[in-house]
Amino acid sequence: MARKYSKKASADVERAMKKRKAGTLRSGRSKKKVTSRKQAIAIGLSEARAEGKKVPKKTAKKRKTAKKTAGKTAKKSKRKAKK
Template sequence: MARKYSRKASSDVERVMKKRKAGTLRSGRSKKKVTSRKQAIAIGLSEARAKGRKVPKKAARKTSTNRKTTKKRKAAKKR
């Protein structure tokens, strides 16, 4: 079976994870310090995509099926 992510993409993510651990990783426009492991991985994959590395497309955003039930609960709480 073929690799989903290229070796270069893996090294990009690894580099970003090291920056996060060192405390020097910053996010997008806000330049806030990144502490979340998941966010660091997302940044690494995003950079790898920008460089044209072999990385799968972003997963489609799932819509919440519980939206109606949560609205009902909130309305019931207000009463």
């Protein structure tokens, strides 16, 4: 089975993790200090992706809006029925 991530991509993630541990890793535009391990990994993978290294594409987030809007309309109809 082939590797999901290239060795160079793994090295980028490792570098980001070491910078986080040292307290010098900063996030995007805001330049806030990164303290989260998951955020450090995401930054390393994002940089590897930008450099064209072998990294799988980001997975799309699942939408929950359909359920939320259905629940809101049901609540509104209940309110109208009470009046």
